[in-house]
Every structure is written in C-alpha cells, then in structure tokens.
Amino acid sequence: MKRAACGFLERLEQGVIVGDGAMGTLLYQRGIPLSFCFECLNLRQPDVVRRIHRDYLAAGAELVETNTFAANRLRLAAAGLEEQTRQINALGARLARQEAGRRFLVAGAVGPLGRAPGETAELSREQRAALFREQMEGLAEGGVDLLLLETFASLEELELAVAEAGGTGLPVVAQMAFFEGGKTREGVTAAEVARRLVGAGASVVGANCGSGPRDVLAVLRTMATQVNIPLSGFANSGFPEYVDGRYIYLATPGYFAARGREMVEAGACLVGGCCGTTPEHIRALAAAVAGFKPSIRRIKPQVAAVAPATVARDTPRQGFLSDWGKRPLITVELDPPRGMDCRKILEGARRLAVAGADAISLAENPLARIRMGNIALAKRIQDEIGIETIIHVTGRDRNLIGLHSELMGAHLLGLRNVLAVTGDPVAVGGESGASNVFDLNSIGLLELVRALNNGHTLVGGELGEPTRFKAGAAFNPNVSDMDAQLRRLGKKIAAGACFVQTQPIYSIPVLDAMLDGMADVDIPVLVGILPLVSERNAEFLHNEVPGIRLPEEVRRRMHGASGEEGVRRGLAISRELVEAGRGRVDGFYLMPPFGKVDMALSLIEAIRV
Numbered sequence: 001m002k003r004a005a006c007g008f009l010e011r012l013e014q015g016v017i018v019g020d021g022a023m024g025t026l027l028y029q030r031g032i033p034l035s036f037c038f039e040c041l042n043l044r045q046p047d048v049v050r051r052i053h054r055d056y057l058a059a060g061a062e063l064v065e066t067n068t069f070a071a072n073r074l075r076l077a078a079a080g081l082e083e084q085t086r087q088i089n090a091l092g093a094r095l096a097r098q099e100a101g102r103r104f105l106v107a108g109a110v111g112p113l114g115r116a117p118g119e120t121a122e123l124s125r126e127q128r129a130a131l132f133r134e135q136m137e138g139l140a141e142g143g144v145d146l147l148l149l150e151t152f153a154s155l156e157e158l159e160l161a162v163a164e165a166g167g168t169g170l171p172v173v174a175q176m177a178f179f180e181g182g183k184t185r186e187g188v189t190a191a192e193v194a195r196r197l198v199g200a201g202a203s204v205v206g207a208n209c210g211s212g213p214r215d216v217l218a219v220l221r222t223m224a225t226q227v228n229i230p231l232s233g234f235a236n237s238g239f240p241e242y243v244d245g246r247y248i249y250l251a252t253p254g255y256f257a258a259r260g261r262e263m264v265e266a267g268a269c270l271v272g273g274c275c276g277t278t279p280e281h282i283r284a285l286a287a288a289v290a291g292f293k294p295s296i297r298r299i300k301p302q303v304a305a306v307a308p309a310t311v312a313r314d315t316p317r318q319g320f321l322s323d324w325g326k327r328p329l330i331t332v333e334l335d336p337p338r339g340m341d342c343r344k345i346l347e348g349a350r351r352l353a354v355a356g357a358d359a360i361s362l363a364e365n366p367l368a369r370i371r372m373g374n375i376a377l378a379k380r381i382q383d384e385i386g387i388e389t390i391i392h393v394t395g396r397d398r399n400l401i402g403l404h405s406e407l408m409g410a411h412l413l414g415l416r417n418v419l420a421v422t423g424d425p426v427a428v429g430g431e432s433g434a435s436n437v438f439d440l441n442s443i444g445l446l447e448l449v450r451a452l453n454n455g456h457t458l459v460g461g462e463l464g465e466p467t468r469f470k471a472g473a474a475f476n477p478n479v480s481d482m483d484a485q486l487r488r489l490g491k492k493i494a495a496g497a498c499f500v501q502t503q504p505i506y507s508i509p510v511l512d513a514m515l516d517g518m519a520d521v522d523i524p525v526l527v528g529i530l531p532l533v534s535e536r537n538a539e540f541l542h543n544e545v546p547g548i549r550l551p552e553e554v555r556r557r558m559h560g561a562s563g564e565e566g567v568r569r570g571l572a573i574s575r576e577l578v579e580a581g582r583g584r585v586d587g588f589y590l591m592p593p594f595g596k597v598d599m600a601l602s603l604i605e606a607i608r609v
Contacts, residue, residue: 008105008146008171009203011062012230012269015293017105018286019063019234019272020056026278027052037079039071042091049092053099059279060286061272063105065148066092072135074113074120086138093142107148107173108139110165112157116400121443121495122488125160132164139168146171150234151209151274153177153185155193162200173232173270174202177210178219183460187451194223206232209274213238213259217266224267228299233263237276257284267294319416319470320359320388321499324524328607329587331390331501331526332600333361336372345377346384348597353387355604359417361390361501361589365397367545368424368434375406379413390472390501391415394423395440403440403448404457411452411467419472419501420445420492424546443488443495446471450496473497475525477505477514478549486517498523501589503547504530506554506573508580515584526589527581531599532570534562571599575606 011017027038030048041049053064070076071092073085081088089108096106113131114120120128136147147165149172152158158174165172174197182190190207197205205227207219216235223231237256260271271289273281323329332352334345349360360381362374378389391410398406407418422441426434440448451458455466473492479485489500500521505511505528518525530548532538538558542550554573561569578588588607592600 011105012204015291016264016268016289017062017270018060018282018289019107019232019270020053020061020065021273021277021279021282022237022275023049023052023065023067023069023109025276026055029278037070037076037081039068039076039088039092040079040081042067042071042088042095043081043084046091046095049095050099053096055279056282057099057104059283061104061282063107063270063272064096064100065107065109066096066139066142066144067109068092068135068139069109069111069150070115071138072110072113072131074131075115085134086141089135089138090142093139093144097143105145106143107146108136108142108144108170110135110139110147110149110161111151112153116439116441116444119441119444120157121441121491122484128157129160129164132161133167136165136168140170144170146173146203148173148175150175151177155184155186155188155196159196159200162197162202166201171203172201173204173206174200175206175208175232175234178207178215179210179457179459179461181460181462182215182219182222183456185459186447187454187456187460190219190222191226194226198227198229202229204230204232204270206234206268206270208232208234209236212236213256213263217259217263220263220268221266225299230269231263231267231294232270232272233260233268234272234274235259235263235277236274237278237281253278253281253284256281257288260285261288261292264289264292265295269294320390321470321524323358324586328582328585329524329526330357330604330607331359331361331587331589332357332604333363333589333591334597335363335366335595336374336377338369338371340372342372342377342380344595346381348595349381349387350385351597352600352604353385355601356608357387357590357600357604358587359388359390361419362392364392364394364421364423366424368396368426375410375413375415378410378415382414388417389415390417390419392419392421393445394421395438395442395445396423396425396436398439399437400439400448400458403445404452407449407452407469408463408467411469416468417470417472418449419474420449420497421474442474443491446473446492446495446497453496470498471496472499472501474503475500475514476503476547477510478503478547482513482517489518489521493521493523500525502526502528504528504541504591505577506532506549507551508577510551511577511580515581524586526587527577527585528589528591529574529577529603530591531574531593531596531603532558532566533593533596533599534566534570535559536562537566537570537593567596567599571602574599574603578603578606 049067073082076082207216213235216233420442448458449471452467535558541548590600
C-alpha cells in the first residue's frame, strides 16, 4: 500500500494526471438500463466493466475508477447483495487492475451512502462509519492505489468518509458536488469545503458532478485560493437532454477539454470526467493538458466567516403556538375533499375556529389516495375564516425540484406552518398508475424547510430573502421500540422541527411512556386523538393503517359497537386520554373521523374545561 500511495502522490508532483470519464453513461449507452444495479456487473458481467476501463485507458486516461460508486451495504441491499459488499468492491478493484496493470493508477470509487438527502439520517454516526469502512476495506483488499470519494452532497458525510478512508493507509481524494452559486446542497461555500476537507485529512480536494465544466472551474478557482494541497475536477459534460427515449449530453469533447485545461491553469492536478463524458471527451482532455503543470497558487489569508442567518429559536412561540405553556393548544385535522366541493370542509373549519381551535391541520393525500390539493384549500380557509392552517407536505408525491417550488409558492400565499411527513407509500392507496418519489423523507423535508428559512435552496441557490415557516414533525409512539422513535425525533428537532403532532394514541401507558421519554424535549408536543366510531372502524385502523395500534382493551370496548353507540364509546375513550394528559401535555391534535366535526367540537369542549 505504501508503494501505491507514494506512486500516486509523487505522480501528482510530476504533472497533471488525467482520470477517466463516466462509468454509468457508458453502461447506459451500451444497453444496461438505468434501473439496473451497475455495481452488480462486477459479478455478473465483468467483461462489460473491463471493456470500459480498457476504452478509457486507450483514450489517454492514466487513472481509472472502479465500478463501485454505490457498492455499500445499504444500497446493495436493494439488489439483495448486501452480504457480498466486500466481495463486489474487491472484485471491482481487481477488474480495473487487470486493465491498468502497474503502469496506470486505480482509484477506488466511493459515493454517498444513500440516494437522497436525509435517507440515512436515522443511522448513527458509528453505523454510517461502518458502512464506509466495509466498502473501503474491500477496495483496499482488491489493490486500489487510492480512494476517490465523489459526488457527496453532505459535507458532514464526506468528512466522515474521509476519516474512515484514512484508516486504510491509502491517499484520499475528496470531491463534493456543488450546485447553484458554487455552494453545496447545504449552502456551504467552496472555500469552507476545501478548508474542512483538508482538516479531515484529505490528500486531494475538489469537485465533481452537480454541474458542468464552467461551474466546476469556478469552484476550483475558489479552492485554489484557500488550500495548498492538490486539487481535482471531474465535471459533467454539461446538462442532459431527453431525446428519442434516451438521455443525451450535448457538450462537445472540445468544449469539455478547453474547460479542463483552464482547471489545470487554475491549479488542478487531477482532471477527468463525470456524467455524460465518454472516451472521446477524455481523449480530447488528455491532448489539451499534455505537458502542462498546475500553476503556482497564491493562498488568501483566511478571514473569519460570517455565520449565515438562522431562524430565531423563539419562532415556536409565534402564530398558533403563541400560547404554548399558557393553555392546551388544539389543532384539528381535516381531510381535503375527494372532489371539487369544499363547502363542508370550510363550514367545519368555521365551526372549529369559533369553538377555540388554534389551527386546522390539512393532510396531503392521506393513505396515498387522491384528494384536493391542501395548499389551495389552506389559503381559502385562512382568508375566509381567519384561522391558521398547517399544511402536510410529503416526500411521496414530488421530487426535490417540485418540493422547493411548492413550498416557495405556499409561502407567497401567506401559509407559514408545515408538517413534514414522509408519506404513506402508493401501495397503501392503490391509486392506479401512480408511483412513489421519495427524493426526501421527513428529515430531509425538515432540512429543506430550514434551508428556505435561512434564505437558500437545498442545493445552495439564494432566495433573496428567507421564508418564515414553522416546521412540524410527526411522532409515532405506537411502536415496540420507543427509544428508536425518540432518537429519530431528536434528529427531526436538530433538522429544524419546532412542534410535534403525534400519531393517534389509545393507551394511557403508551402516553405515559412517551411523556417520560420526552421529558427533555423543548418544543410543543400535541398528542394525537382520533376518536373511534365503531368496531369495524377500530379493526380497520388496527389492522390496515400504518402507525396505529389499538390495545386489546380498547378493541374489546368497541366490540359490537356501531351507530350512535359506537360514537359514544369512542368519545368516552378519547375523553379518558384527554384527562390523562391534562396538565402534562402541551396540547392535542384532534382527528375527527369521516369529517365528523361534532366529535372534535365535543373534545374541544372537554379540553377547554
């Protein structure tokens, strides 16, 4: 390993190293569908992988990356190959070495642990470190010369990966993906990224993916003024277009190579290609930088950075939460209609406002069934009735772009309260032809809202002015492992949640356990109350609705009940829970079933007494 390490670092001192281009792009061009696990090809079609390495080396690449970008246990599990993680990485290294020999360098490619922001938020730092370590040890076993950590959107995750990579004894190239304005998804500047990655122990720092050659060049020019270690740049070939059923990158190899030469002139020692680049791009790049050495850089004195604006911690005490701690807060959930007639919802909201509800909580296509959009309905309720609304926003129905746009539009309409939820998967509702998106889960959504409140998008774009959302989180106490849910809640609070609405509770011992676990939670927690109306309703909730479990005693009490008797028994159970929480909880989140607003009004009266 030491000979390999010296070889890579010494060759950087001698001149520019040209890396290879995209692996996935060529696999796609050669007939492998995008839905296929590319890393599985190391086992199933190794000749396809070897041929790509061979083509890049023939084009002038001096360094090839292993076909292991997503070969960590978490992502391989989708293909049922998690137990072969180490083998797939070691094999990926050996396939590259078979083509590179000892004349050329082999870089072990390591990408982020998850596909989407927030996907691994519930994993502890130790669990994430173990995932990286397993993959990197497999690459080292296979004989790579260095580790190339690429396309990371989270600086914290990349710092963790760099720290784990240091344990292999191999040199580490650490590359972030930058977006609008030369910032990361979290809004971190290129200058800060460079300094922090050097502090984490990277041998080379740089940028890849995220954007085209022009933007990567701008990032490297900034990094060159901040650190004196080698820089690397692996840009995309511009932006893709969808033409005749295939994704096509239109930037020419000549344009790509010209920007690559400018990267070297800015101080880059290692240059190559990312998405959309092919052997033709690398051939042009190799010719453009032949004989060049990186320019001498002048490091700017480090100036203390001004911390970005953050949302004040007193925001939970504004708006519908302004009486937190003075009296029980009450929010009431109403489901938007399945059709276009919203008169019943508006009338129900009006009666609830008169009765003393603090806010109307509007679900978004609950149980994955199509309903009217809750943002437009929330606007009408606020304008016509004058009560605040809480819009539920799910990660199920929109991609990252759509989530940004919807939230920005909601803020423009004057909506200020958001409940971030992952959302029931489409399989629950069975709407024909629909598919899940899940670019973000609930924690990722909270991070998105926090970014907007800090004046930028989740990919670093500036908004001009910050939003002023109050973000809420859901909590499910109906689980066997309450501690795991409490840890997840802690991550939601760290991500920006300033109030909590729980799933329906039917058991006083569950309520007691939840309150004991939340003793140190310093934001309002509203306890979910969903009255039962019949035995049939109780059994449906218990057996078919995610996140709800009824105690045997409650199911026994609802046995045989229907009609007015079912409503009477259901309200009695709900009132007992209200009494159990009186003086101990911050408030209640009422969910009247089937639009039965009278049941919510009865509970509001009991709470206010």
